[in-house]
Amino acid sequence: MRWEFDNTRPVYIQLCEQFTNAIISGVIKPGEKLLSVRDLAKEAGVNPNTMQKALSELERSGLLYTQRTAGRFVTENEEKIKEIKQETARLRVSQFLNEMAQLGIQPQEIEALLAKMKKEES
């Protein structure tokens, strides 16, 4: 995985987002085992405590789970992943709609624009 950070927001939140993106886009597969906290922290170049915090957060949301001796895994519950994928998509779309509203563009105009772009592509 490639890690990019924006210095103005808490690192653990960005770690959560990037893990979530990687899981819902399939870069990390369901049931896949993760590296140790230490190795992940080293890979991302962040503090192990921060990595730990992000992973705990993801466990709480159900995307990851820990098996006491074997380590930490991505959930095998594909429904759950789909659900979070939907949620994320919904969030992004509403963000996008907000931005468009700020520009004064109506939903109908957006639909028309989308249809036009689709035609141009094909």
Added chain:
Amino acid sequence: MTPILTCEHLTKTYGVFRALDDVSFTIEPGKIVGLLGENGAGKSTLLKILAGMLTKTSGSAQIDGNEPGVLTKSYVSYLPDKSYLQEWMKLSDLFALFSRFFADFDLQKAQGMAKDLGLSEKARLKAMSKGMQEKVHLILTMSRHAKLYLLDEPIGGVDPAARDYILDTILTNFNEDASILISTHMIADVEQILDEAIFLKQGKLILHAPVDELRETHHQSVDALFREVYRS
């Protein structure tokens, strides 16, 4: 958790000049803490007092319950901001020296790090570049299983590749029960690895908070926040 480091009203004066002025803070085990401030803010002075190189004027400092002294030196690993080694020595001599004097020195770890960095154990310090010498100092410091690491400007004058390696080394080589206090004026380079930040200005502590909390409340990088706080 009992703090690994507690400073209370720590003060160091030279005549009328207050190099450290009533500094109080605590550090818990397992934290990487940035000691941030411009040159002359008192960062080195604080680290020197904690390392037992300098005697405080008043106040107190306790490292795992003890004042800086012979005892604390056995579990505090200190990286000064200058080269302190005899230049005619070979890397292997230095490793032997540290093994003899520090019970917590991990020879295999040191040898591994030297190998990673492409440093020959037969090479004399004299024959190494300044950057390589800095790496040697870092290897010696991080190869100890200390309770507290005091790093004074570890990324001072090195190139970006070396800086990344140094930050990497710091991240991989400290254990969860240990804490690291790392001083720097290059905040942007280290803020990603910090748990907490301490701002020093003219010997005074002006801020001590978790880095994530600072970003969350101020919506800016610690570096940017630091500039803002410093200007005011």
Added chain:
Amino acid sequence: MKLFNHLFTYHFKCTARIFLPLIFGIVLLAGFTKGVESLADPLPFLNFLYAFLLPVSILGIVGMFLCIVLLSIRHFFRNMTSAHGYFLFMLPVKPSMHLASHLFTYVIWLIVAGAAAVGCVFLLIPNSAYAQLGTILDQVFAVLQINENRVIIILIAMLLLSATAFMCTIYAAVSIGQLAKEKRAVTSFAAYIGIYMIEQLLSVCMLIVLFLFFGMDLFTSTAALSENMLLSVLIGSSILYVLIGTTSFFIANRLFSKHLNLI
């Protein structure tokens, strides 16, 4: 004790790099001079070389001692006040042990150099004079009316003692000098001058007391030295050295423990 050994080994290695070649070189020079002298018998033109080498060797012996003392002072000063101090004071070792290990290293080198110097002097004595050496020494001791063995032992002990006390006063001076923020060498030197003056004052007092004790008229007496007199001056000085040495050591230890000020 284990740490003391490690410290001593460290200082010994640091100094041996310079001192060993130095001492070895002087012995070699003396040996070479002797060789030239012996060869000068069949080859008279070598007499000229010998006349040159003999004073050079003697100067060399004096120079060797000077070098050892000066470099020992420099070694200590750099170790306790410069960047090298960060290494020593990083070690989990009491300051008194730093002082003691430096002192021990220095004394060992003085003994080694002393032994080398005695060897060199014997090498440098002209072949023709060997036979007369014993008689000359006997005459000297006879004139002085003293027991040679006892005096030689006391003399060596006192030399070592004075050298040790001298180094302790240097340590005290450096410990005072390091308190200064800058110009530490100058401050140390000034501190040494102060200590030296106190030392001189004390020895004058001691001599006056001794002379009074022996009922000598300080200004007119030209009487030959008695053995007792000489012995008591030696013993008196020894006591003085012990006193000055331990006081200085105590001051240095106190300042390096409680007022360490590395830059």
